[in-house]
Amino acid sequence: MQHAIVIEHLSHRFNSRYALKDLSYEVRQGEIFALLGPNGAGKTTTIRLVNGLYTPTSGRINVLGMDSVRQGSQIRQQTGVLTETSALYERLSARENLLFFGRLYGVPESLLLKRTDEILQFFGLKNRESERAGAYSKGMKQRLALARAFLTHPRILFLDEPTSSLDPESTQQVHELIESLCRQEENTVFLCTHRLEEAERLAERLADRVAILNSGRLLALGSLPELTQQFNHGLWVEVDLLQPLQNDPSSLRVRGVIDVQVSERKIRAQVAEEEIIPSLVATLVAQKAQIVSVQPQKVTLEEIYFKLQSQAQEGAV
């Protein structure tokens, strides 16, 4: 497995405060990697370090085989970054913004013109390409910023809080664009967000692995199923009944059922794994329970996240 980014014992300090403390992990080539954490966790600092904007206080970062301190410019030639604020030149048009950045990346002029047209079309901005970016809505600005980050077809695309200031409709649009970009290209995507629903949505559909960061420390790293398994001791199932259960709840403790909670016409049972659910349902049917619905309750990223954050605050991790 080739790695796009290798981070080894990375620490970074601003004056006396550590923004990142002894981080070590790899981002695989072609994977979609989501870095999740509250504001101030060190997500943006990580992106800046990886792109050679900061020099680490200690540790090393290798990006596509290049050292972030000595080869920052070459690294940035291969990456595209969607910054937290759209950071557009608002007195320039959308087209001028893209052409300016394309030229800084040394894209040949004829190719740049062609690619600018294509990308404006793809991001739905072609018919307003000559307008000043300052006249755009927030959603359009974010689309333009995403277009700028993607203009050079970077090998690693960094998305820093891609929807943090957007309304739900624009958020939806940006998510769709990100999903469509991720499906089209086989490039590495490094997504940073503090929005759990965003991470969950993109992680479920796209992300290969999720890392959870707090106060510069890595709390967890793995695919969503791995994290779920790691932080979920058993799966909860909710069963709705037409009539209250007649039998003693302990009768439902068949093999693999860890816990049972009964209230009126609802049963909550904790099972060791998904395969136990049919046995539980069969037991209920045998007891003539009138089942209305059976709903497995998956552990959400949100639950994992808050569990980790509270553990971190208590100093348990």
Place this chain on the structure above:
Amino acid sequence: MNWKTILTIAKKDIKEASQNKAVWLPILIVPAIFVLIIPAALIVGFSSAGTALESPLRDPDFAMFLNRMPPFMIELIRGLNEVQSGIVLVLGYLFAPFFLIMPLMFSTVIAAESFAGERERKTIEALLYTPATDAELFIGKVLAGFIPAVLVTLVSFAGYTIVVNATAYPVMQRLWFPLPSWYPLVLWVSPAISLLGIAFTVLISAKTQTFMGAYQTSGSLVLVVLALLAGQATGVVYLSVLVGLLIGLAIAVVDVILFSFAVRAFNREQLLTATS
């Protein structure tokens, strides 16, 4: 060092600055005042005053100034009548330092827009994520202030030459301007003072978060020009070719010192840390 990248940055900054009213308004108004309105008004005033002008020129203070003039200046007005001498001394000599205000002001306002303005609008971050090196970004931004400042000064100088010669022609009966001391002033002191304005603004921008803050603080450099103006008017400094070359050299030395600090202040980590 990639000059294509440097010029791309400079062009973008000039284009952006040209769309900011706070930048281009002084670039239009100041030359209009110094190149057109004041010189034409002075020459018309001198010409129409005629013999009435003789009395101010015989003012004891002015007489002392005339008496203390070095030989090269006495040579300038030898054989001229008092109206002609007044025009030569005021517009060809005393007026010269005003021409340094222009490059200083333009370079300062564009540099403030380019360095502090970009940080104020938080566009700097996207720029720092490009492959351009710190040196390329720095030189590009310096050129964005330097090129327009020098160009506008040269164009203003050409305009001043035309206006002064044309309006004074009925009195002078010849093309008398520019005087030799103006060449080092425009071609050597003016670029050096442009760079001084830029270096000073870069250093101020490292501490100031806003375009206006950087521009206003850098504006205090005008005191340097005013000191030269006062020095000339009181006879402490006489702006000859040699003095022009020496003043330019002194400013160039200060430029080198300030730029060595400015280059250190301009690195990605410091720019971002100061912004966030």
